[in-house]
Amino acid sequence: MADMRAHRRTAVLHWVGVHSLAVAAALFFVLPFVFLLLTSLMSDQQALTRELWPRTWEWGNYAQVWHTPGFLTWWRNTLLYAGLGTVLTVVSSVPVAYALAKFRFRGRRLALLLVIATMMLPPQVVVIPMYLFWAKQLDLSGTLWPLIVPLAFGDAFAIFLLRQFLLTIPDEYLDAARVDGCGEVRTLLRVVLPMAKPGIAAVALFQFFYAWNDYFGPQIYASDNPAAWTLSYGLESFKGAHHTNWNLTMAATVLVMAPVIVLFFFAQKAFVEGVTLTGVKG
Amino acid sequence: MTTAADTPRTPALRARHRRAALRTLAFLSPWLIGSAVFFAYPLLSTVYFSFTRYDGFRPPVFNGLDNWSYVFTDYPLFWPAMRNTLWLVVVMVSCRVVFGLGVGLLVTRVKTGAGLFRTLFYLPYLAPPVAATLAFVFLLNPGTGPVNTLLDAAGLPAPGWFTDAGWSKPALTALAVWGTGDLMVIFMAALLDVPKEQYEAAELDGAGAWARFRHITLPNISPVVLFAVVTGVIQAMQYYTQPTVASKAAAGIIGGSGQQTEPGYPGRSTLTLPQTVYHLGFQRFDYGSACVLALVLFALSMACTALLMRRRGGLAGAGD
Numbered sequence: 001m002a003d004m005r006a007h008r009r010t011a012v013l014h015w016v017g018v019h020s021l022a023v024a025a026a027l028f029f030v031l032p033f034v035f036l037l038l039t040s041l042m043s044d045q046q047a048l049t050r051e052l053w054p055r056t057w058e059w060g061n062y063a064q065v066w067h068t069p070g071f072l073t074w075w076r077n078t079l080l081y082a083g084l085g086t087v088l089t090v091v092s093s094v095p096v097a098y099a100l101a102k103f104r105f106r107g108r109r110l111a112l113l114l115v116i117a118t119m120m121l122p123p124q125v126v127v128i129p130m131y132l133f134w135a136k137q138l139d140l141s142g143t144l145w146p147l148i149v150p151l152a153f154g155d156a157f158a159i160f161l162l163r164q165f166l167l168t169i170p171d172e173y174l175d176a177a178r179v180d181g182c183g184e185v186r187t188l189l190r191v192v193l194p195m196a197k198p199g200i201a202a203v204a205l206f207q208f209f210y211a212w213n214d215y216f217g218p219q220i221y222a223s224d225n226p227a228a229w230t231l232s233y234g235l236e237s238f239k240g241a242h243h244t245n246w247n248l249t250m251a252a253t254v255l256v257m258a259p260v261i262v263l264f265f266f267a268q269k270a271f272v273e274g275v276t277l278t279g280v281k282g
Numbered sequence: 283m284t285t286a287a288d289t290p291r292t293p294a295l296r297a298r299h300r301r302a303a304l305r306t307l308a309f310l311s312p313w314l315i316g317s318a319v320f321f322a323y324p325l326l327s328t329v330y331f332s333f334t335r336y337d338g339f340r341p342p343v344f345n346g347l348d349n350w351s352y353v354f355t356d357y358p359l360f361w362p363a364m365r366n367t368l369w370l371v372v373v374m375v376s377c378r379v380v381f382g383l384g385v386g387l388l389v390t391r392v393k394t395g396a397g398l399f400r401t402l403f404y405l406p407y408l409a410p411p412v413a414a415t416l417a418f419v420f421l422l423n424p425g426t427g428p429v430n431t432l433l434d435a436a437g438l439p440a441p442g443w444f445t446d447a448g449w450s451k452p453a454l455t456a457l458a459v460w461g462t463g464d465l466m467v468i469f470m471a472a473l474l475d476v477p478k479e480q481y482e483a484a485e486l487d488g489a490g491a492w493a494r495f496r497h498i499t500l501p502n503i504s505p506v507v508l509f510a511v512v513t514g515v516i517q518a519m520q521y522y523t524q525p526t527v528a529s530k531a532a533a534g535i536i537g538g539s540g541q542q543t544e545p546g547y548p549g550r551s552t553l554t555l556p557q558t559v560y561h562l563g564f565q566r567f568d569y570g571s572a573c574v575l576a577l578v579l580f581a582l583s584m585a586c587t588a589l590l591m592r593r594r595g596g597l598a599g600a601g602d
Contacts, residue, residue, distance in 0.1 A: 015393060015394075018388065018391045018392055018393070019392065019393075019394060021388055022388055022389075022392050022395075022399050025385055025388060025399075025403065026399060026402045026403070028460070029402050029403050029405065029406055029460065030402055030405075032406070032417055032418070032421055032460065033405070033406075035417075035420075035421055035428045036417045036420075036421075039420065039428075048426055049426060050426050050431045052428055052431065092312040092313075092316070093312070093313075095308075095309040095310075095312065096309060096310055096312055096313040098309060099306055099309035099310050100310075103302075103305075103306050103309070105302075105303070105306045111310065113591065114317065115313070116587065116591060117584065117587050118317060118321055120513075120516050120583055120584075120586070120587040120590075121580065121583055121584075122519065122520040122522075122556055122579050122580075122583060123520075124520075124522070124555075124556040124559040124560070124575075124576055124579055125325065125328065125576050125577075125579055125580045125583070126320070126321060126324035126325055126328060126576070127559065127563070127576070128324075128327075128328060128331060128559075128563050128569050128572050128573050128576060129323070129324035129327035129328055129331065130320065130324050131563075131564075132338060132569070133324070136338065150316065150320045152312070152316075153312050153313065153315055153316025153317075153319070153320065154312040154313035154316050154317075159313060184305055184309070209408065212410060213410040213411055213412070213523075215411065215412050215522075215523040215526075215527070216522055216523065216556075219560075220560075220564065231410075232410055232411075232412045232413075233412075235410075235412050235413060235416065236412055236416070236527055236530065236531070244531075244534055244535060246420055249416060249420070250416075250417070250420060253413040253416055253417055256410055256412075256413045257408075257409050257410060257413050260408050260409070260410060261405060261408060264404075264405070264408050268401070272404075272467050275464050275467045275468060276467060276468055276471045278468075279464075279467075279468030279471075279472075279506060279509050279510070279513075
């Protein structure tokens with residue numbers, strides 16, 4: 001009896017310990033968001049004081065940010081870069097990933113090694129010739145095309161992640177389709193694609209977020225033309241000309257973060273699966 | 283595109299193999315074209331430009347190893363960038379891995395509200411880097427930031443964070459640790475894959491919590507730990523957006539207008555290798571020397587990637 005009670009007591013203590021640690025960790029992760037929101041609702045003067053709670057709730061900050069010249073253009077550019085870029089990435093990466101996962105051919109291993117190697121490379125490695133090519137040869141700097149066009153030729157990370165996913169689809173399904181007389185294109189479209197939806201969703205989300213978050217690309221190609229800026233790049237210039245309007249900067253920050261977080265709640269599963277696929281399954 | 287063992291002997295077989303090879307090429311073609319145009323060609327150009335004096339207007343002029351000796355001996359930002367990168371590789375990566383593993387362990391033990399905790403821990407990973415960095419520069423603002431206000435209230439020292447050369451890298455590390463949700467997810471998946479029987483057997487043998495972690499958990503998840511370390515090192519070498527935005531925003535607080543002459547404020551302490559490529563190429567228009575730096579970055583990244591792939595045959599697809 002006493003033994004059981006002691007056992008239950010340690011179980012309760014364990015529960016309390018684990019959950020207090022979890023709450024402490026949750027505070028570390030959540031408090032920055034809370035301060036961010038609170039500051040975005042302060043007046044300009046109060047944001048420069050040490051007070052943490054808004055004295056008056058300045059909801060107008062958000063309207064002011066929204067109506068800042070350029071903000072809607074940056075929004076449109078971001079949607080174009082992220083939306084069109086995502087579609088192009090998926091369409092061009094799926095066949096490559098399919099071949100790497102399901103075809104047997106000489107050089108398959110080498111091709112995969114190259115995909116992984118390019119995936120790991122910093123964009124700075126080839127940026128100088130690429131910039132000179134787009135800007136001097138094609139006169140397309142100040143536009144988003146140098147960022148979008150390459151995505152029509154497959155993205156290494158997308159190919160790798162999709163290939164990892166396609167490996168989990170048993171070959172028997174493909175063989176059955178081939179026995180029924182399907183060519184490879186039909187097999188891919190009719191059999192593989194419907195089964196690969198979660199993998200495609202994960203790749204699409206990652207690509208969308210990559211473009212949404214990209215700072216280096218727009219800085220290289222679009223910095224001298226504010227009409228081609230994206231939200232991530234424009235956000236940084238959001239500070240006032242002579243001093244930092246922290247309340248407006250934080251309101252703009254919230255507006256740039258919000259779509260990402262909303263999208264996450266709709267597609268949580270695809271996201272977490274994608275991350276797991278890159279790191280755990282070989 | 284067939285293996286030597288099944289070399290076709292009859293014309294019909296040979297035709298079928300040729301069709302298979304063409305089909306493979308067709309499926310791979312987007313990437314084959316893309317990597318030739320957007321990777322192989324520019325990489326070769328980078329190598330070529332690194333041996334030339336080139337400002338983007340006048341044609342490149344061959345100047346031998348001048349750029350290379352300039353970057354390694356006379357370019358004042360190179361060694362600070364290398365030192366900062368080394369610091370980030372050692373401190374930032376270990377903090378992220380230890381913290382990510384700790385949070386992963388914690389989440390697998392939470393009984394009540396596990397889904398909520400997991401979501402809360404993951405969210406910062408999604409915050410756009412520019413937005414997250416601006417938020418942290420504000421939060422850690424030495425005069426009026428909420429963090430220092432709280433530290434003050436708790437009677438703790440309140441450092442200058444992004445405006446103090448001794449604290450700017452710890453501040454960047456805090457930002458990176460905040461966004462550790464990706465590591466939490468992969469550690470969590472690995473932890474849940476550890477066979478339960480091993481824990482039960484160890485418990486019967488009277489192994490304590492630490493012994494179980496040390497002798498069962500760690501060996502089982504070590505491939506994932508290594509993956510996290512190596513990809514972390516690669517990320518640290520590529521670290522660009524956060525240090526760039528942080529130094530500009532922090533200089534803006536002090537300087538007022540956000541103007542800044544030299545990257546890496548305060549005192550070159552947030553300067554990383556990718557920033558030097560940008561600085562020499564796009565601010566000084568010395569494309570030749572910038573290409574030297576790009577190649578240094580290339581060599582370092584390839585070394586890490588090779589490490590990752592050599593050890594982890596599975597990632598390279600040897601297992602299937």
